[in-house]
Amino acid sequence: MTPQILVRYGELALKSTPVRREFERTLTRNILAHFLAAGSTCRLRSDRGHLYVEVTEAAPALRILQRVFGVTSVSEVFEVTSEPAAIAARLLELAEPLLRPGVTFAVRARRTGNHPFTSQELARDLGAAVLERWPDRQLKVRLDDPQVELFVEVRSTRTYLSFDRARGPGGLPLGVAGRVVALVDGTRGGLGAYLMMKRGCRCGVVATRDAGSLAEEVLHRFDPSGTVVVEPTAEAAMVSLGRLAEGERVDGVVLPLRVDEYPAARVRWGDRVVFSPTVAFTDEEVTERWNDVVHAAR
DSSP, X not given: OOOEEEEEOTGGGGSOHHHHHHHHHXXXXXXXXXXXXXXXXXXXXXXXXXXXXXXSOHHXXXXXXXXXXXXXXXXXXXXXXXXXXXXXXXHHHHHTTTOOTTOEEEEEEEEESOXXXXXXXXXXXXXXXXXXXXXXXXXXXXXXXXXXXXXEEEETTEXXXXXXXXXXXXXXXXXXXXXXXXXXXXXXXXXHHHHXXXXXXXXXXXXXXXXXXXXXXXXXXXXXXXXXXXXXXHHHHHHHHHHHHHHHTOSEEEOOOOGGGHHHHHHHHTTSXXXXXXXXXXHHHHHHHHHHHHHHHO
């Protein structure tokens, strides 16, 4: 059976219908671009609030999708009909190796559409089916922090079963919020570029030589088609940043500023919009958040 990944996106689903549809189209294009850059292929279909991605191998596909802005979480899922008996039979089959003797578990059921049962009733009945199937394993239901979680998402006539959720970067799809160029001369600049990308901005990057790996080995993983220019010195990088901002007609520049550096930046850039999303962060906070970004890029 072809592996299937369920892609969830939270913030997009809150938009008005026309905006949501445009954001979903952008997200779909971005997912395809990430798979193409990785030398892989996939097939996509959607319903409100979810995308379904058919792939050849689940593990590498999950890693790719975890780097796509707009994605809140991903799971490998197993599809069945929405008949309670079919759901229970397949869930028991798939969960059997996970439910070792003595473990605690919880059934997380969600439902969209019209059905003769509620989400709570389905979760209750499936939990009872688990306990009845393996009475000798001393399994225990624990809703708070269980060792095993069984996710059941009923979407009209089809149901999707999963046993893990891997976090995505969240935010908005790249390309829905304009274009900027960012100076990356260290982790503060790298984090600033990442945060602008997370808000949907296409972000060209100009990096100093010492910080080139931050752009090429980390940021580029979140936008394989993004522009990265590496300059030998900070001065050359600033010149390149101005040239790129003018040539690309961007909506603003992203700088790794602290509060006391803002006045000089305003003089340097004039009427150009200046963004500095890390201005309120301490160096320790920047390091902590950047380490999370590096981990997600792997």
